[in-house]
Amino acid sequence: MGFYRKIPSFDIGELNIENMFITDFLPIASGTYVKVYLMGLLFSKEENKNYRFDNAVLANMLKIPIEDIHEAWIYWEGKKLIVRHFHEDQVAYDVEFLSLRELYILDNFVSKSTAPSKTASAKNAVFVKENEKFKALCARIEKIIATPLKHADYRKINDFYTHYYKNADIIVRAFEYNYIERNIRNIKAIDSLLNSWIDQGFSTIEAIDQSIEMSTRRFKVYKEVLRILGMSFRMANQAEKEAIDRWIDEYHFEPNDLYDLLKSFSKSTMNMNFNYIETRLKDLHARNILTFEAYSRTEKPENTASQKSIPAKSRKKQYTIEKERTYSEDELEALLLKKGKNLK
Incomplete structure (x- = not known):
């Protein structure tokens, strides 16, 4: 199997997307957020400057609520991929797309004549550390489920990691328990399992293992x-x-x-x-x-x-049982004589 691209015979325009967005951000973002980002990026192209695009137009084209558009921009701004520039009314805003390559270079390669920014370095270090932790988590999960994760799976795991447990070991334990011990090979069931652990107040692997052991005994x-x-x-x-x-x-x-x-x-x-x-x-x-x-x-x-x-x-x-017995010749003769007298 391979991947290749056919050279087009005519040009009707194309959208350049940085590889870092596809490899580092697309797998962990929701589909709605990705659609908003890509459509907004298309609107930002130079040839589209003469047209008036806003969030309302974007929502209409994508057939999603305007609230989802705002949530998407807040998400991407949190990931440092865009900046929102608010108007005077502090309600409407413009969206500026930032270059991932530029951000990466500025954060990782500093000129010798320029002192490194402690704030930028600290932010980059946190981002890189979290990203590596998430990649390691996904790699551990792929070993358990014995199949490559899909994009939807990445988003779901990111949701587990962001909203349920920051402890990757607990998420891995959930996959081990469902996929290996219970043979429930469904990532949606992980959601239910993690929710139940949170409802029961489990915050450590030890507490979870004790609960699993008790559940296993009770199942038997x-x-x-x-x-x-x-x-x-x-x-x-x-x-x-x-x-x-x-x-x-x-x-x-x-x-x-x-x-x-x-x-x-x-x-x-x-x-x-x-x-x-x-x-x-x-x-x-x-x-x-x-x-x-x-x-x-x-x-x-x-x-x-x-x-x-x-x-x-x-x-x-009820328990009287008549049994057979044997008689001698004299006893039989006496019985016959007795029977004959009775007949007379």
């Missing part, structure tokens, strides 16, 4: 409970998870005791469902019977209880 409990109930072919739904969590966290049954109790319950009913289990476990919890051993001591076997409910005479008749 869900799976085993469904297996005992004959539903190993599917995952537990949310209501079932909440019920199992309640049996463990509120009723304080250990998983192994819970498994044994469920197996015992299944012997006494043909309708083994979550409502039935909830009733039985809630009753045991109220009686402070929290282990299978305690349950075995206090609960009598189901078959014994069922036998006691049958009257003694009925049980005797």
Whole structure:
């Protein structure tokens, strides 16, 4: 595979874009911001000076709200790619595009006769450091997902890094957990996972790993409970998870005791469902019977209880089994004589 460009036979104009914009800024910016930048850059060309372009025209051409245009210019101004020059009303403004090459040269190559600007050097150092950190983060993620990141992925990861966690290790841990351990190969799921970690107040890798370990153990409990109930072919739904969590966290049954109790319950009913289990476990919890051993001591076997409910005479008749026996010749003769007398 390769890339090449066909030389045009006629010229209808083209837009020169600096390579640094494409390599360093385009992958991490939203699509809307990129469209605004490129269209604005087109408007800034010398041949377009005779036309009156403003943000309203730009919004109309791109078919996006005017608010998105202003947000885009604020974003690019923050990246030092443009400068907004406000009018006297302090509302309208002109946009000046800065040369990336010039900025790079001024920040990195200073004449020997000129003392370096501490402010410019400090800003450049921060930018370079953040950019390198982000590139390293993306490289680590590509190793995990085993495929090159797309432009949309770069933007999403930049959003994670900017708005969720500045700690790259946490973002990498989210990709490891979803892509490798859970086999959920969807970058959108990372968004949900990071949000849940923030909601739970996790700010360190240690806290996140502890939560993951607990979730993994609980997942095994869900799976085993469904297996005992004959539903190993599917995952537990949310209501079932909440019920199992309640049996463990509120009723304080250990998983192994819970498994044994469920197996015992299944012997006494043909309708083994979550409502039935909830009733039985809630009753045991109220009686402070929290282990299978305690349950075995206090609960009598189901078959014994069922036998006691049958009257003694009925049980005797039920278990009376007529057996065959053998007779001698004398006994047979006596039986026949007795039978003959009875017939007379």
